[in-house]
Amino acid sequence: MDVLHDxxxxxxxxxxxxxxxxxxxxxxxxxxxxxxxxWLHLRGAASLDEMTDVPRALRERLAEGTRLTxxxxxxxxxxxxxxxxxxxxxxxGKLVESVYMPETDRKTLCVSTQVGCAVGCTFCMTGxxxxxxxxxxxxxxxxxxxxxxxxxxxxEGEGPRPLTNLVxxxxxxxxxxYRSLKIALDLLLSEDGPNFSxxxxxxxxxxxxxxxxxxxxxxxxxxxxxxNATTDAQRDAIMPINRRYPLxxxxxxxxxxxxxxxxxxxxxxxxxxxVNDAPEDAERLARLLRGIPAKVNLIPYNENxxxxxxxxxxxxxxxxxxxxxxxxxxxxxxxxxxxxxAAACGQLAAEGGPGDPRRRAAAPLTGTPAAG
Ligand code: SF4
Numbered sequence: 372m373d374v375l376h377d378x379x380x381x382x383x384x385x386x387x388x389x390x391x392x393x394x395x396x397x398x399x400x401x402x403x404x405x406x407x408x409x410w411l412h413l414r415g416a417a418s419l420d421e422m423t424d425v426p427r428a429l430r431e432r433l434a435e436g437t438r439l440t441x442x443x444x445x446x447x448x449x450x451x452x453x454x455x456x457x458x459x460x461x462x463x464g465k466l467v468e469s470v471y472m473p474e475t476d477r478k479t480l481c482v483s484t485q486v487g488c489a490v491g492c493t494f495c496m497t498g499x500x501x502x503x504x505x506x507x508x509x510x511x512x513x514x515x516x517x518x519x520x521x522x523x524x525x526x527e528g529e530g531p532r533p534l535t536n537l538v539x540x541x542x543x544x545x546x547x548x549y550r551s552l553k554i555a556l557d558l559l560l561s562e563d564g565p566n567f568s569x570x571x572x573x574x575x576x577x578x579x580x581x582x583x584x585x586x587x588x589x590x591x592x593x594x595x596x597x598x599n600a601t602t603d604a605q606r607d608a609i610m611p612i613n614r615r616y617p618l619x620x621x622x623x624x625x626x627x628x629x630x631x632x633x634x635x636x637x638x639x640x641x642x643x644x645x646v647n648d649a650p651e652d653a654e655r656l657a658r659l660l661r662g663i664p665a666k667v668n669l670i671p672y673n674e675n676x677x678x679x680x681x682x683x684x685x686x687x688x689x690x691x692x693x694x695x696x697x698x699x700x701x702x703x704x705x706x707x708x709x710x711x712x713a714a715a716c717g718q719l720a721a722e723g724g725p726g727d728p729r730r731r732a733a734a735p736l737t738g739t740p741a742a743g
Contacts (some may be wrong), residue, residue, distance in 0.1 A: 382433065383411055383440040383509030387555055387561055397432055408463030412564030414531050417441045419684060440509030442517050454709030459517060464501060464553055467542055470512040472708050480518050484511055485543025490577050492610045494643060494672065494680050497542045503533040508554035515559060532565050540575040542596065545698060546582035556590055557575055575639065580616040580624045587629045594628055595637040596621070599656035600647050607644070618659065625663050635664040642688055643672050644681035655690045657698035667695055667702040673710055
């Protein structure tokens with residue numbers, strides 16, 4: 372089944388104005404479109420049957436001419452620290468993951484935008500999968516709806532939307548699927564939908580420079596850049612995208628990124644033992660970020676089987692942070708969450724699914740090789 376080339380409109384993927392036009396085309400009044408939209412994106416209805424105050428005749432007509440993306444929960448793993456990792460099954464049987472991270476002041480979902488990833492960062496499990504396909508807008512937003520619904524069932528929050536924050540840092544490079552991402556962001560930020568604040572939504576990129584500019588011009592969400600290196604030689608070796616958009620170009624795009632007063636770009640820095648965790652790296656990093664309103668998240672690497680990288684030596688992370696702070700760079704060490712369920716940064720790979728390298732290690736590789 373080719374989800375991306377199925378001409379039947381997917382109600383969950385339609386921008387609000389297109390849903391309104393579709394329902395107006397059926398001879399219905401505008402308030403009906405709003406009613407259906409709220410069912411889809413505020414209450415996260417899993418089916419048309421749930422829309423009990425929408426007349427049956429309209430629901431039947433919608434069922435005839437459209438479809439409705441609803442992800443199926445394939446697995447749920449709960450970590451001792453409260454993190455939950457869900458694997459969702461798409462209509463065509465692909466598996467994608469989202470990770471829920473509760474903290475005292477926020478409840479964050481890490482959302483996937485692609486099945487696999489073509490960027491091929493050498494330290495990342497998702498990168499070893501290659502890209503199977505982009506997710507549709509409906510598949511992106513439905514991760515949020517299914518998570519909200521499940522959290523309500525688990526007593527993790529009240530109201531239709533327990534989640535407070537979203538980070539697009541799950542499987543995939545979000546900006547490589549910009550068309551779907553932009554529609555999904557509009558749906559998630561809409562007043563009639565979940566109404567997330569753009570201050571609470573962060574999109575992460577490995578450095579797709581031209582699309583970063585577009586994101587800055589077309590949205591007000593926050594930007595995170597997965598940096599992970601302080602020289603081109605280092606970054607070329609671990610993030611092949613650097614050969615296309617080297618550090619100087621990436622950092623220029625960061626300097627030019629349109630931001631509201633008081634906003635900062637988050638730079639993610641996965642600390643790989645013996646690769647990028649030396650004191651000289653901290654000094655270079657501070658120099659590179661000069662002039663950029665920045666915050667650095669230091670992420671001690673989680674060792675993944677077969678990828679050949681090591682966690683930083685004890686003490687290296689704190690020393691690195693202290694060196695940055697001494698150079699007036701805001702830097703925090705990000706506590707790794709959900710490591711016991713492979714939900715931490717760089718560990719998402721739809722475990723047990725066709726793309727799981729831990730499974731593929733036992734079988735010949737047949738998927739798309741990681742590009743770059
Ligand atoms: S770190 Fe991000 S961009 Fe790089 S391979 Fe993994 S998912 Fe893709």
